[in-house]
Amino acid sequence: MNTASLESFKKEINQVREYFKHIEYVNDLVVSSLSQIDNEQIKALLNTLKDHHRSFGTAQRIFEYKASIISLYGLLEKYIEIWIKEYLDSLSSLVIEYSQIDEKIRNNHFELSLKLISTITSRESAKYQHLTKEQVLKKLNECIVNPTSYKFNTEAFVLSSGNLKHKQIVKLFELINVSLNEVLKKNQTLIEYIRNDKQIKNIANVNTDSLYNRINDLVERRNEIAHGSEILDILSISGLEPYLEFLEKYCQAIFETLIEELIKQESMYTFQKIGKGFQIFANKILAFEIENYRIKVGDILIIETAEGNFYKKPILTIQLDKVSHTEIMITEKTKIAVSVEPKIKENQTFYVLKQ
Numbered sequence: 001m002n003t004a005s006l007e008s009f010k011k012e013i014n015q016v017r018e019y020f021k022h023i024e025y026v027n028d029l030v031v032s033s034l035s036q037i038d039n040e041q042i043k044a045l046l047n048t049l050k051d052h053h054r055s056f057g058t059a060q061r062i063f064e065y066k067a068s069i070i071s072l073y074g075l076l077e078k079y080i081e082i083w084i085k086e087y088l089d090s091l092s093s094l095v096i097e098y099s100q101i102d103e104k105i106r107n108n109h110f111e112l113s114l115k116l117i118s119t120i121t122s123r124e125s126a127k128y129q130h131l132t133k134e135q136v137l138k139k140l141n142e143c144i145v146n147p148t149s150y151k152f153n154t155e156a157f158v159l160s161s162g163n164l165k166h167k168q169i170v171k172l173f174e175l176i177n178v179s180l181n182e183v184l185k186k187n188q189t190l191i192e193y194i195r196n197d198k199q200i201k202n203i204a205n206v207n208t209d210s211l212y213n214r215i216n217d218l219v220e221r222r223n224e225i226a227h228g229s230e231i232l233d234i235l236s237i238s239g240l241e242p243y244l245e246f247l248e249k250y251c252q253a254i255f256e257t258l259i260e261e262l263i264k265q266e267s268m269y270t271f272q273k274i275g276k277g278f279q280i281f282a283n284k285i286l287a288f289e290i291e292n293y294r295i296k297v298g299d300i301l302i303i304e305t306a307e308g309n310f311y312k313k314p315i316l317t318i319q320l321d322k323v324s325h326t327e328i329m330i331t332e333k334t335k336i337a338v339s340v341e342p343k344i345k346e347n348q349t350f351y352v353l354k355q
Contacts, residue, residue: 296327
């Protein structure tokens with residue numbers, strides 16, 4: 001996974017935000033008054049707009065409301081699918097052997113691939129017309145006969161990605177062995193937003209339905225529109241903005257969760273844990289013993305917090321016997337000190353790349 005899809009999501013969210021601004025600007029213009037010195041052409045255009053607004057105003061508000069809700073929900077569904085598929089592709093690149101993939105994911109891959117074949121065969125959805133059952137079967141077969149060159153049938157994991165209330169999104173993430181409710185409540189992006197928006201300092205014990213009610217309500221409103229129900233509660237732009245803001249933070253938190261999960265997988269498969277006996281100085285210097293290892297400035301350190309969060313920091317400096325090095329080869333067990341951006345703590349676990 002990379003930040004390109006997150007930036008794409010933010011760009012599309014901002015397009016909806018700008019659409020809201022445009023509507024407000026038009027509404028402000030309609031209720032404005034003209035002075036006698038205003039240009040006659042401007043007066044005529046504005047009067048035409050005002051006449052149209054008087055006759056079309058209610059229908060326009062309904063149309064704008066529908067377009068906004070459908071656009072916001074479409075972004076939710078689109079990027080949840082994209083990020084789950086990107087995560088699986090990244091995981092297959094990270095974990096060399098298919099048999100090393102978590103058993104739950106492997107079992108789900110098999111069962112869901114069969115469902116995908118059934119969907120393709122019956123042509124129930126135009127969404128999968130770009131796939132053939134032979135392509136799906138080939139990937140499944142590669143997992144068995146060529147397990148070091150496997151790829152997931154990523155589409156299989158998002159077969160049930162419609163009507164995405166938070167509970168359904170959680171179920172999709174269970175398929176890739178990510179406990180979304182648990183990890184989201186530790187996500188700083190979401191914690192800070194909810195703290196400022198709802199004045200809740202600790203979200204750990206907040207009821208899930210209450211915490212994600214804007215996502216669930218967004219889906220309900222989209223369903224009303226999609227099913228042609230009478231629209232009784234038309235939100236104004238000021239009423240829609242909180243949905244947009246929460247959706248942006250919610251989706252960013254999900255993206256960050258998947259990035260963190262990949263770092264966790266890296267710590268298991270491509271990094272090695274630094275043993276006990278390390279020391280921390282000034283919240284930024286890690287002193288530890290290592291042998292048969294080449295280390296250089298710019299190498300990555302993975303940090304696991306006491307709460308189970310994972311993140312990366314680049315090594316900024318290296319010292320051996322108080323002498324700085326940009327790169328050093330350690331053959332015998334030797335104690336070195338590396339610095340990173342603060343803060344690191346004694347109760348954390350540290351990993352360096354396997355060699």
